Amino acid sequence: MQAQSACENKLLRDAQAKEVLSGDEYKTLQGVAMAFGLNRIPRLYLFEGGGNSYYIAGSFSLDGRGKILISRQFADLIGGGLAFRGVLAHETAHLVVDVHGDTSCDQWVMRDPKIEEAADALAAATVGFGPLKAFLIRVEKMTGTTGGETESRLQALEKLEAQKNGQR
Numbered sequence: 001m002q003a004q005s006a007c008e009n010k011l012l013r014d015a016q017a018k019e020v021l022s023g024d025e026y027k028t029l030q031g032v033a034m035a036f037g038l039n040r041i042p043r044l045y046l047f048e049g050g051g052n053s054y055y056i057a058g059s060f061s062l063d064g065r066g067k068i069l070i071s072r073q074f075a076d077l078i079g080g081g082l083a084f085r086g087v088l089a090h091e092t093a094h095l096v097v098d099v100h101g102d103t104s105c106d107q108w109v110m111r112d113p114k115i116e117e118a119a120d121a122l123a124a125a126t127v128g129f130g131p132l133k134a135f136l137i138r139v140e141k142m143t144g145t146t147g148g149e150t151e152s153r154l155q156a157l158e159k160l161e162a163q164k165n166g167q168r
């Protein structure tokens with residue numbers, strides 16, 4: 001617990017992350033937290049410079065809220081709305097799966113494509129497919145690459161959606 005806390009503090013300090021406590025971004029997070037049935041809203045931080053969006057592994061089990069970090073640049077490129085809701089839902093999905101603290105703060109750069117797809121699926125099941133698809137389509141346009149991880153995540157999501165629609 002102490003190591004986790006120290007690691008989180010260092011990470012936030014190094015990124016010069018600023019906590020967001022109001023505004024549109026915060027309101028979107030409140031909505032996402034409600035959809036996940038969380039009593040307490042995850043802590044949201046913005047930081048300057050490059051990078052995209054992250055969750056701090058193990059942070060949910062530390063305080064029952066968890067921490068999400070998003071670069072200002074990435075937030076601006078995503079441009080709020082549905083796509084931003086998708087980003088927050090994706091990161092919140094990571095946090096709640098991490099509830100038992102199987103991972104810790106120093107593992108936060110680890111990105112396994114299977115884990116990303118699982119987070120997308122849980123997020124879509126919770127807030128709907130629209131926000132997740134809007135987010136991934138936005139990222140795909142931003143990076144301008146095809147055949148990459150984002151495209152396969154989008155395809156996995158569309159397959160899930162088709163399955164879900166088929167069940168009706």
Ligand SMILES: [Zn+2]
Binds near residue numbers: 090094115116119
């Ligand atoms: Zn992720």
